[in-house]
Amino acid sequence: MASESPIDSITKDHPTPSSPAKVSLAVLIALVIGSMIGGGIFGLPKQMGAAAAPGPLIIGWLITGAGMLMLAKVFQSLAVRRPDIDAGVYGYAKEGFGNYLGFSSAWGYWVSAWMGNVGYLVLLMTSIGVFLPGFGEGTTLLATIVSSALLWLYHLLIMRGIREAAVVNVVVTIAKVVPLIVFIMIGIVAFKVDTFSADFWGAQSDLGSTLDQIKAMMLVTVWVFIGVEGASVFSERARERRDVGRATITGFASVLALLLLVNLLSYGIVPREELAALEDPSLSGVLTAAVGPWGAKFIAAGLSISLIGALLSWFLMCAEVLRVPALDNTMPRWFSRENKNGTPVGAMWLTTSMVQLVLIWAHFAGSTYNALVTLAAALILIPYLFSAAFHLINSFRNRRKAGTGDIVIGVLGTLYAIWLLYAAGPKYLLFVGLFYLLGTPFYVVARKQAKEKVFTTIDWIVVAVFSLTSLYAIYGLCMGYFTEMLTN
Numbered sequence: 001m002a003s004e005s006p007i008d009s010i011t012k013d014h015p016t017p018s019s020p021a022k023v024s025l026a027v028l029i030a031l032v033i034g035s036m037i038g039g040g041i042f043g044l045p046k047q048m049g050a051a052a053a054p055g056p057l058i059i060g061w062l063i064t065g066a067g068m069l070m071l072a073k074v075f076q077s078l079a080v081r082r083p084d085i086d087a088g089v090y091g092y093a094k095e096g097f098g099n100y101l102g103f104s105s106a107w108g109y110w111v112s113a114w115m116g117n118v119g120y121l122v123l124l125m126t127s128i129g130v131f132l133p134g135f136g137e138g139t140t141l142l143a144t145i146v147s148s149a150l151l152w153l154y155h156l157l158i159m160r161g162i163r164e165a166a167v168v169n170v171v172v173t174i175a176k177v178v179p180l181i182v183f184i185m186i187g188i189v190a191f192k193v194d195t196f197s198a199d200f201w202g203a204q205s206d207l208g209s210t211l212d213q214i215k216a217m218m219l220v221t222v223w224v225f226i227g228v229e230g231a232s233v234f235s236e237r238a239r240e241r242r243d244v245g246r247a248t249i250t251g252f253a254s255v256l257a258l259l260l261l262v263n264l265l266s267y268g269i270v271p272r273e274e275l276a277a278l279e280d281p282s283l284s285g286v287l288t289a290a291v292g293p294w295g296a297k298f299i300a301a302g303l304s305i306s307l308i309g310a311l312l313s314w315f316l317m318c319a320e321v322l323r324v325p326a327l328d329n330t331m332p333r334w335f336s337r338e339n340k341n342g343t344p345v346g347a348m349w350l351t352t353s354m355v356q357l358v359l360i361w362a363h364f365a366g367s368t369y370n371a372l373v374t375l376a377a378a379l380i381l382i383p384y385l386f387s388a389a390f391h392l393i394n395s396f397r398n399r400r401k402a403g404t405g406d407i408v409i410g411v412l413g414t415l416y417a418i419w420l421l422y423a424a425g426p427k428y429l430l431f432v433g434l435f436y437l438l439g440t441p442f443y444v445v446a447r448k449q450a451k452e453k454v455f456t457t458i459d460w461i462v463v464a465v466f467s468l469t470s471l472y473a474i475y476g477l478c479m480g481y482f483t484e485m486l487t488n
Contacts, residue, residue, distance in 0.1 A: 025243040030170040031313055032251025035227030037176055038116075038310030039123040039281070040220075040373070041259060042303045045266035046282030047220045049275025053202030054267050056213035061263070063214065064221040065256055067416030068228060071384060072252040074391045074413045075232045076245035077406055082394065083241045088232030089383035090325050096390030100443060100459040103330040105383040106321050107439035108432070112379035113318045114351050116226070117311055118358045119372035121147040124307040126280060130300035144363040148356060154315050155352045161341035172309030179302025180258050183287055187265030190290040196268035205273075218423035222377045224259055227313070228252050229387070236324065315351065322347035329450035332442055378428035379435060381420050388413035430476065433469030440466070 023031075048057060078085070078092060085091035089109050094102025122138035125147050129135030134142040199205060207213050228248060235244045266275060266286045278285035281303050287295030323344040326336035334346040362372070392410030395402040421429065440463065447454040455463065 022239045023237050024239055025247060027170055028238060028243055028247035029250050030173040031316065032227060032247050033177070033254055034173040034309045035313035035317065036225060036251065036255045037173075037180075037258070037306055038227075038314075039120055039303065039307050040224035041180065041262055042281040042283045042299065042306065043123070044220070044224065044259070044263050044283065045270070045275045045286050046278045046280060048217055048263055049267075049272045049278070049282075051207070051216035051220065052213035053199055053205060053207060053272060054196055054264075055201040056207075056210045057217065057263070057267070059210070060214040060217045060221065061260060063419075064218065064225070065260075067412070067419070068221075068225045068252065068256070070409055070413040070416055071388060072228050072248050073409045074388050075229050076248045077409060078387070078391055078394070079232055079235060079241065079244035079248070081398070081402065081406070086236040086324050088229050088235060088321075089387050090321060090330075092390040093383065093386035094325075094328070094330065096393055097386060098456060098459065099330050099447070100455060100462065101386065102328075103325060103443045103446075104436050104439070104462070105386045106325045106331070107442070108379050108436055109383045110318055110321050110351070111435050111439070112226070112376045112383075113314050113321070114355050115358065115379065116373055116376040117314050117318070117355050118362060119376060120307050120311050120314070121151065121355070121359060122362060122372065123280065124150075124304060124311075127300045127303040127307070130284070130297060139363050141363065144359055147359055150311075151352060151355055151359070154311060155348060157312075158315055158319065158348055159339065159341065159343050159345065161343060172305065172312065176302065176306035176309050177258070179298065179305070180262060182302075183283065183299070184258075184261045184265065186287065186290055187261070187269060191265055191268035193268065195271055196264075198271060202272075215423045218420065222381070222420055222423075225252075225255070226377060226380055228255075229384075237320075315348075318351040319344045319347040322350070326446070329452060330443060330446055332445050333449055375428060375431060378424045378432055381417065381424060382432065382436075385414070385417035385421065388417045427476075430469050430473040433466045434473045437463070437466040437470045 051057075052060060075088065082092075082095070085095055090102055090106035093105035122143075125135045125138035125140075125143035128146070129138070129143075134140060135146075136143060138147075201210065202208075202213055207216070228251065232244055232248065235241070238244050262283065266283070270278070270286050270289050275282065275286070281299060283303075284296040284299035287299050289295075322331055322335040323338075324336075325331040326333055326344075326346075332346075335350075336344060337346050339345050358372075388410065392407070392414050395406040395410045399407060444454055
């Protein structure tokens with residue numbers, strides 16, 4: 001008799017519930033805001049200061065705001081037009097492009113989510129280091145032990161139930177927004193026009209052309225907006241289907257306002273060159289310049305609360321984005337198994353284990369928050385492209401009902417997703433292919449479990465592309481071409 005796995009022992013007495021626990025509009029909004037506002041906004045001044053002068057920055061934000069609005073409208077529209085599709089980025093990719101690309105979208109989103117959580121844990125330890133010695137840049141031995149303990153506390157909380165964990169996230173989301181509002185109020189008073197307008201286009205810097213500066217800031221802005229699709233990931237658990245679209249737009253508009261105000265006000269408090277030289281979390285340096293030393297501790301406390309909430313949001317989405325594909329025979333069946341509390345335990349065990357392994361790796365490799373989250377941002381670009389492209393295809397197929405507006409949203413959303421891939425650059429896209437290829441055996445297992453054909457002809461072409469990019473990525477690692485990218 002085959003030995004029983006830990007997952008089986010947990011779930012054998014608790015079959016998968018017939019219907020998942022339902023959540024309200026407020027919970028969905030909190031999931032969107034909570035997943036979007038993590039550590040990114042607290043490190044925004046430094047990252048943007050190193051990338052662009054105020055003029056290109058404003059142009060970049062206009063492009064980003066319009067582009068991400070189109071993506072938000074994509075998810076909002078699909079929630080209404082295609083209520084038969086659940087799990088957001090996975091469901092849209094599968095419906096539009098087949099089982100394997102649907103799997104790839106879910107897998108890439110999941111890897112992006114848990115890798116982002118590693119980055120969040122590293123940054124959380126860094127913020128704790130403001131109050132306690134020994135945490136360094138978040139990857140010291142002490143920091144790794146504490147972050148590992150916190151990781152398993154999250155695991156236990158979510159195991160108690162998806163709905164209960166989501167309600168806790170509402171409270172934490174409210175708490176994390178308060179420090180940002182305080183910063184904005186102080187920033188308005190401390191803002192200096194002369195500081196903001198100095199070298200407005202970066203002509204006296206080494207930042208490059210206006211286009212170079214815009215490109216440099218794009219991947220940063222993608223990371224801070226990741227999570228806009230959060231409500232669609234939980235579409236199956238929404239009490240009312242229309243709440244998915246409402247939560248998406250409400251969450252997006254709220255976060256966009258906060259991001260713009262925090263970023264632009266920072267340029268008016270500290271000169272751009274000094275912003276680029278600040279230590280993370282750079283928002284603490286900006287507030288310190290405005291009000292004195294207490295600003296650093298205030299922001300560190302706010303960042304800690306923010307990260308605690310963001311981690312919870314993303315762990316919830318990690319579990320959900322694996323559960324639904326498992327029900328469709330594109331992920332192994334054990335990802336869909338739920339305990340008596342409605343938590344997909346297979347998905348949670350794998351997610352937690354991967355975060356733990358990479359936390360240990362980050363300790364020995366010295367990987368920083370920026371390196372981890374940039375790679376996480378690159379991994380999510382293809383799921384975004386699949387979703388936007390499917391919206392465009394669906395709008396054309398049903399253009400009499402959809403109308404011109406939906407077609408325009410699909411075109412602009414798709415073009416923006418392609419632009420993001422261009423802005424990411426080839427180095428990160430090579431590693432995207434590698435991570436996607438590593439997930440393929442899970443797809444093979446799922447299709448064999450269902451006794452269905454594994455790959456179509458198009459699927460084999462996609463696998464071949466992933467294989468070639470992976471080989472080059474491995475070669476580049478061995479030759480040291482990408483070492484700096486993964487450690488800085």
